[in-house]
Amino acid sequence: MRALQDFIPDSLAWAFFFDLDGTLAPLAERPEQASVPPATLGMLERLGCIAGGALAVISGRPLETLDVLLQPLVLPLGAEHGAIIRDSSGNIHAPANDAAGIVRALADALDESLGGMPGVLLERKNFGIAVHYRQAPEAADAVRGIMQTVRSRFPQFELLPGKMVVEAKLPGVDKGRALSYLMRDIPFAGRKPLMVGDDTTDETAFREANALGGTSVKIGPGATSARLRLAAQDALPGWIERIVEAGAMSGASDNA
């Protein structure tokens, strides 16, 4: 696999897709402690301008949380692993059926089965849930077992393992589909997609970006379908800055 340092995509030809946790935001002990550094937000804003708006975030986070984490930017989004999409015109695309009741029932059942396991966090979302064990790594097997047992009573969901987390999401929802959906319309259409992510949950988007004639960047170690690798998350802002500077030198406008 190629290392990333010599690949500086042309901002006029590429569409940029970023994962959030572990990619734009350094990983934190708890979900509510994560933040996107102001310098990264500034670089994203400039990149979005020189790329003609062809920049989106595709994340497991709820849409409303992404808007808070990315403010003052308001970007096209694939939220909750792509269950909810906000396109470049600001239109929201979400599953037609109201999942609130069944998500609440699943979360309540998990809450009861987890029984206040120390260090284990239950995160409720609109179309799924996440059970985190970053603060109790020794609970990993127990959490996975409980998730499998409870999920068997809720066939409306499928499990998705991630970094120190097991999530339950709707079937047919994945980041690859979100990327593909966004790529259908201007300003993404006609460009080559570049997906940057750090987790197994990003693999569907890596494969989709590759299949659509683009490429993909995996941050950190681990088996992956991504074609390029960046050693660590803290090297990402510098790489984005190089794309922005190269774009500015080639005459792409970074005036909003």
Ligand SMILES: O=P(O)(O)OC[C@H]1O[C@H](O[C@H]2O[C@H](CO)[C@@H](O)[C@H](O)[C@H]2O)[C@H](O)[C@@H](O)[C@@H]1O
């Ligand atoms: O698709 P992503 O943007 O990578 O979101 C995936 C999940 O990220 C969050 O959990 C992860 O980040 C937390 C904060 O750094 C960390 O404490 C946790 O261990 C990670 O799994 C988020 O809470 C989930 O909702 C996202 O699905």
